[in-house]
Amino acid sequence: MAVTMKEIARDVGVSVITVSKVLRNHEDISRKTRDRVMRRAMELGYRLNLTARSLVTGRSSLVGLLVPDLLHSFFAEVARSLAAVLHENGLYLIICSSEGDPNLERHQLEHLLSRRLDAIVVAPVGADDSSLRMVTDSGTPLILLDRQAAIKTAHFVGVNDLLAGTLATEHLLAVGCRTIAHLRGPKNSVGDKRLEGYKRALKKAGILFREELVSEVSSGDVESRIQGEQEAKRLLSGKLRPDGLFCFSDPMAIGAIHAARKLGISIPKHLAVIGCGNLHYDDSLLVPLSSIDQKSARIGERAAAIILEQALRGKYEEEPTGPKSYAKVILRPELVKRESSSR
Amino acid sequence: MAVTMKEIARDVGVSVITVSKVLRNHEDISRKTRDRVMRRAMELGYRLNLTARSLVTGRSSLVGLLVPDLLHSFFAEVARSLAAVLHENGLYLIICSSEGDPNLERHQLEHLLSRRLDAIVVAPVGADDSSLRMVTDSGTPLILLDRQAAIKTAHFVGVNDLLAGTLATEHLLAVGCRTIAHLRGPKNSVGDKRLEGYKRALKKAGILFREELVSEVSSGDVESRIQGEQEAKRLLSGKLRPDGLFCFSDPMAIGAIHAARKLGISIPKHLAVIGCGNLHYDDSLLVPLSSIDQKSARIGERAAAIILEQALRGKYEEEPTGPKSYAKVILRPELVKRESSSR
DNA sequence: TTGAAAGCGTTACCAC
DNA sequence: GTGGTAACGCTTTCAA
Numbered sequence: 001m002a003v004t005m006k007e008i009a010r011d012v013g014v015s016v017i018t019v020s021k022v023l024r025n026h027e028d029i030s031r032k033t034r035d036r037v038m039r040r041a042m043e044l045g046y047r048l049n050l051t052a053r054s055l056v057t058g059r060s061s062l063v064g065l066l067v068p069d070l071l072h073s074f075f076a077e078v079a080r081s082l083a084a085v086l087h088e089n090g091l092y093l094i095i096c097s098s099e100g101d102p103n104l105e106r107h108q109l110e111h112l113l114s115r116r117l118d119a120i121v122v123a124p125v126g127a128d129d130s131s132l133r134m135v136t137d138s139g140t141p142l143i144l145l146d147r148q149a150a151i152k153t154a155h156f157v158g159v160n161d162l163l164a165g166t167l168a169t170e171h172l173l174a175v176g177c178r179t180i181a182h183l184r185g186p187k188n189s190v191g192d193k194r195l196e197g198y199k200r201a202l203k204k205a206g207i208l209f210r211e212e213l214v215s216e217v218s219s220g221d222v223e224s225r226i227q228g229e230q231e232a233k234r235l236l237s238g239k240l241r242p243d244g245l246f247c248f249s250d251p252m253a254i255g256a257i258h259a260a261r262k263l264g265i266s267i268p269k270h271l272a273v274i275g276c277g278n279l280h281y282d283d284s285l286l287v288p289l290s291s292i293d294q295k296s297a298r299i300g301e302r303a304a305a306i307i308l309e310q311a312l313r314g315k316y317e318e319e320p321t322g323p324k325s326y327a328k329v330i331l332r333p334e335l336v337k338r339e340s341s342s343r
Numbered sequence: 344m345a346v347t348m349k350e351i352a353r354d355v356g357v358s359v360i361t362v363s364k365v366l367r368n369h370e371d372i373s374r375k376t377r378d379r380v381m382r383r384a385m386e387l388g389y390r391l392n393l394t395a396r397s398l399v400t401g402r403s404s405l406v407g408l409l410v411p412d413l414l415h416s417f418f419a420e421v422a423r424s425l426a427a428v429l430h431e432n433g434l435y436l437i438i439c440s441s442e443g444d445p446n447l448e449r450h451q452l453e454h455l456l457s458r459r460l461d462a463i464v465v466a467p468v469g470a471d472d473s474s475l476r477m478v479t480d481s482g483t484p485l486i487l488l489d490r491q492a493a494i495k496t497a498h499f500v501g502v503n504d505l506l507a508g509t510l511a512t513e514h515l516l517a518v519g520c521r522t523i524a525h526l527r528g529p530k531n532s533v534g535d536k537r538l539e540g541y542k543r544a545l546k547k548a549g550i551l552f553r554e555e556l557v558s559e560v561s562s563g564d565v566e567s568r569i570q571g572e573q574e575a576k577r578l579l580s581g582k583l584r585p586d587g588l589f590c591f592s593d594p595m596a597i598g599a600i601h602a603a604r605k606l607g608i609s610i611p612k613h614l615a616v617i618g619c620g621n622l623h624y625d626d627s628l629l630v631p632l633s634s635i636d637q638k639s640a641r642i643g644e645r646a647a648a649i650i651l652e653q654a655l656r657g658k659y660e661e662e663p664t665g666p667k668s669y670a671k672v673i674l675r676p677e678l679v680k681r682e683s684s685s686r
Numbered sequence: 687t688t689g690a691a692a693g694c695g696t697t698a699c700c701a702c
Numbered sequence: 703g704t705g706g707t708a709a710c711g712c713t714t715t716c717a718a
Contacts, residue, residue, distance in 0.1 A: 002481070004711060015689045020713065028687055047481070050457040051403065052711035054394045056694045062437070070423045071623065073414070080413045083440060092454065094405070094437045097426060111435065114393040138345070138390070225627075254627045280414065284568075284597045284628050347695060358705045363697065371703050395695035398710050 003044040011044075012036050023048065054116060061091050063307060064112040064120040067145075068100045072251070073279040074296050075123065078145060081300030082121065089308055091118065100219070102126030106134075113138050119307045124149055127188065141310045143303050148189040155327040157302045161190050164292045164333040165197020168246045168274045171290070171335055173205050175343055177244025177272050181213040181235050183228055183256060185248030191217070194276065198246055213242060218252070228255025236263055236271070243271060244341075250275035250282060253289055257340065261286075272341040276333075283338060290341040293334040302329045346387040354387075355379050366391065397459060404434050406650060407455040407463040410488075411443045415567075415594070416622040417639050418466065421488060424643030425464065432651055434461065443562070445469030449477075456481050462650045467492055470531065484653045486646050491532040498670040500645045504533050507635045507676040508540020511589045511617045514633070514678055516548050518686055520587025520615050524556040524578050526571055526599060528591030534560070537619065541589055556585060561595070571598025579606055579614070586614060587684075593618035593625060593634055600630055600683065615684040619676075626681060633684040636677040645672045 005019040012019070014033060022029055022037040023046075054060040063086055067075040083093045096112065098105035102125050109131050112120055120135055123145040132151050135142045142154040172180050182198050185191030199209050215231035218224060228247060235242065236259060247253035253275030257267055265271050267287050275282070278293035306327050348362040355362070357376060365372055365380040366389075397403040406429055410418040426436045439455065441448035445468050452474050455463055463478055466488040475494050478485045485497040515523050525541050528534030542552050558574035561567060571590060578585065579602060590596035596618030600610055608614050610630050618625070621636035649670050 002711095006711075016712080017689055017714095018687090020711095021688090024713090030687060033687080045480075047453075048457050049398075049459065049711055051394055051397050051459050052694090053713075054694095055392075055398055055696090055711080056713045058694080060394065070426070071416070071419050076414050076419055079438075080440065083413070083438070084442075087439070087451075092437055092439065094435055095422075095426070096430070096435065097423065099427075108430075110390075114391050116392065116394050137388075254624070258627070281597070281624055281628075284601070285624075286627055286629055286631070288629070345695095349695080359695090360697080360705055361703090363695095364704090367697090373703060376703080392695050395710090396697075398695080398712090399697045401710080 002049070003046045004049070005046075008037060008040050008044065008046060011040050058116065059118055060116045062115065062117050063091055063093055064115075064117045065093050065095045066098055066105065066108055066112070066120070066122045067095070068098050068123060068125050070095070070097045073281070074146075074249075074277050074294060077280070077296035078123075078300040078303075081297040082304050083300075085301055085304035086307065089304075091307070098125050100125050102128060102131075106131040109135060113140065119143060119310060121145060121303055121307075123147065124188075125186075141307065143306055145299060145303060146190060153324075153326065155303075155306050155329075157299050157306070157327075157329040157331075158190075159294050159299070159331045159333045161193035161333075162197040162200070164276055164294070165194035165199075165246070166201045167197075167333060167335045168194075168276065168292050169198045169201035170205075171274060171337070171341060172244035172246060172272055173201065173207075175244075175268075175272055175341055177242075178207065179213070179240060179242045180207075180244035180246060181215075181242035183215045183218070183231050183235070183245065183247040183252050185218055185252075187217045191248060194248060210240070212238065212240060218248065224249050225251040225255040228252030229259045230255075232256035232259035233263070236260060236265060245271060245273045247273065247275045250277040250279045250289060250291055253291070253340070254285060257285075257287055257289075268339065268341055268343045272343060274341050278334075278336050282336075285340075287340045288338040290338045291336050293336050295331045295333065298331055302331070345392070346389045347392070348389075351380060351383050351387065351389060354383050401459065402461055403459045405458065405460050406434055406436055407458075407460045408436050408438045409441055409448065409451055409455070409463070409465045410438070411441050411466060411468050413438070413440045416624070417489075417592075417620050417637060420623070420639035421466075421643040421646075424640040425647050426643075428644055428647035429650065432647075434650070441468050443468050445471060445474070449474040452478055456483065462486060462653060464488060464646055464650075466490065467531075468529075484650065486649055488642060488646060489533060496667075496669065498646075498649050498672075500642050500649070500670075500672040500674075501533075502637050502642070502674045502676045504536035504676075505540040505543070507619055507637070508537035508542075508589070509544045510540075510676060510678045511537075511619065511635050512541045512544035513548075514617060514680070514684060515587035515589060515615055516544065516550075518587075518611075518615055518684055520585075521550065522556070522583060522585045523550075523587035523589060524558075524585035526558045526561070526574050526578070526588065526590040526595050528561055528595075530560045534591060537591060553583070555581065555583060561591065567592050568594040568598040571595030572602045573598075575599035575602035576606070579603060579608060588614055588616045590616065590618045593620040593622045593632060596632055596634070596683070597628065600628075600632075604629075611682065611684055611686045615686060617684050621677075621679050625679075628683075630683045631681040633681045634679050636679050638674045638676065641674055645674070 119141040136153040274290040278291040282289045439451045462484040479496040617633040621634040
């Protein structure tokens with residue numbers, strides 16, 4: 001059905017090898033042969049079969065991306081910038097969602113590994129590293145996004161979550177809040193560190209940390225708005241009425257704002273709220289949401305840079321390899337003030 | 344590096360073919376051989392090489408998705424449901440963005456075609472069908488999303504845009520608007536039909552259509568919020584002050600609402616606004632946005648169904664093929680009333 | 687400057 | 703039940 005090099009070779013009267021060389025702009029081909037081959041390839045509408053090339057070269061020019069939720073703007077933004085940079089370099093993205101489910105995550109990774117991907121980028125969900133280890137064991141470069149894992153044979157790109165927590169809390173303190181609650185995120189590096197940042201900021205300000213002002217562990221990045229609403233309702237109905245609320249994510253903050261409004265608590269007057277993520281619609285919300293920018297676009301770019309560097313390294317692997325080194329890129333989050341915390 | 348069937352065959356003392364059959368659960372294998380092969384495969388941590396399989400079977404179990412903008416929730420939602428259904432059937436999605444640029448679109452399609460994809464799903468941007476024809480010419484099943492093209496050898500899944508335009512306009516009429524403006528979308532089937540629906544609703548209500556109440560053609564789905572703000576500013580500053588505004592998309596509507604607020608026009612009191620898309624954050628906005636639901640999740644599901652059916656058809660292609668038929672799925676959009684148009 | 691031989695890992699077809 | 707032969711479309715190595 002599709003045109004192959006063989007046909008071109010037959011028509012032009014050269015070998016398949018010669019055709020292959022011409023199409024890859026190899027040096028050692030006479031001007032004349034090159035022209036004839038190119039001409040015939042054009043006429044026939046030849047298109048390279050990347051599957052075949054991949055099989056023989058061992059490289060697929062395909063990168064896997066596995067995120068917990070495609071709808072979450074943070075991941076969509078990362079995907080966008082990652083895809084853009086990769087595409088400029090002839091690499092393509094195969095995107096999967098784990099829907100926040102560790103089992104599905106493992107399943108997806110198993111499948112991705114069957115495709116000889118040039119690299120795999122994962123924003124992991126499970127506390128369990130075995131699926132990730134499976135990836136590095138296979139020799140596929142692994143880049144972790146957003147949340148760190150115990151695994152040492154992977155690259156990492158994310159923001160300084162401790163600082164994110166501190167910035168958010170210090171901002172609430174700065175606008176005069178004294179009873180600051182926290183809707184915490186999942187029990188992984190991200191959730192833990194933001195909580196830690198929150199605690200540190202309180203301590204520095206000489207305010208006592210109170211367990212009852214922190215919500216239950218949330219189950220992840222999926223449906224987080226609904227979770228935010230539920231948890232906020234609980235916290236805001238408690239006897240210790242908070243005047244500031246730091247939410248793990250923007251969707252959670254949106255949920256929290258809904259809960260507050262339903263309880264008749266006005267924002268930002270009675271309750272200042274800040275989220276995390278700085279989603280692109282934050283300033284269009286019911287109450288424009290203050291947030292900590294997580295540098296999503298930059299994260300995608302840096303991840304792409306690591307992949308490209310890896311690909312290059314593969315090319316010149318005669319170099320004294322030595323023990324491989326793994327990148328750890330930690331970006332600085334940024335406070336974005338909006339109406340939800342202005343008072 | 345990676346374990347192959349050959350190694351398993353050698354270790355167990357059978358042929359590669361036998362191993363292949365065992366791993367695919369072929370019938371004609373003795374219990375004993377099967378067990379030994381499976382056991383050794385486990386021990387070695389064998390993983391199938393899909394690239395090799397793809398080369399020989401001609402099927403990649405990979406589907407391409409090309410959209411104008413990954414950040415746009417509509418496309419993200421489509422991608423999500425499409426990926427989910429495909430994944431249940433062992434198919435994976437390779438996602439690309441054309442960024443609303445016809446040249447990039449063509450470029451991406453060229454590349455995708457080099458990968459023997461089992462199907463390609465596109466929400467096209469160009470008015471030019473030649474890139475799409477290139478796809479069908481290659482024999483790859485093509486599914487068009489959202490906007491129809493002149494090409495007849497492609498499937499289509501979308502909503503009834505004429506009806507979307509009518510529903511939106513009729514709603515504005517129903518809440519008492521008499522001077523209804525329209526921020527139109529790009530000059531393709533979607534933009535044209537929504538405009539047409541708008542005109543029909545006006546006509547039916549006995550209201551004169553006025554050219555000056557319709558904005559310039561927007562350049563597409565990218566940066567549409569900014570475009571919405573600019574166009575709305577122009578329309579709302581005109582001498583003919585509208586009391587209702589139907590926007591091609593939700594992001595445009597959000598931009599329009601910003602523009603209105605800056606001009607001191609209160610919503611919905613002085614201006615009722617409705618968008619299109621029913622994005623998942625619509626009810627969290629500054630003014631909860633009325634919208635026409637475009638059935639994004641259903642669209643993804645239906646597209647997946649078509650692909651699966653195609654894949655199946657390939658399997659049993661002994662059937663009297665006859666002239667291929669192409670699906671045309673047109674879903675019914677739905678009005679979602681919120682605060683931006685309630686008065 | 688060109689090409690022959692070999693192989694990438696898998697599956698299809700048919701004989702044993 | 704099992705396996706040989708051939709093939710998928712391409713690239714690599716090395717000799718001519």
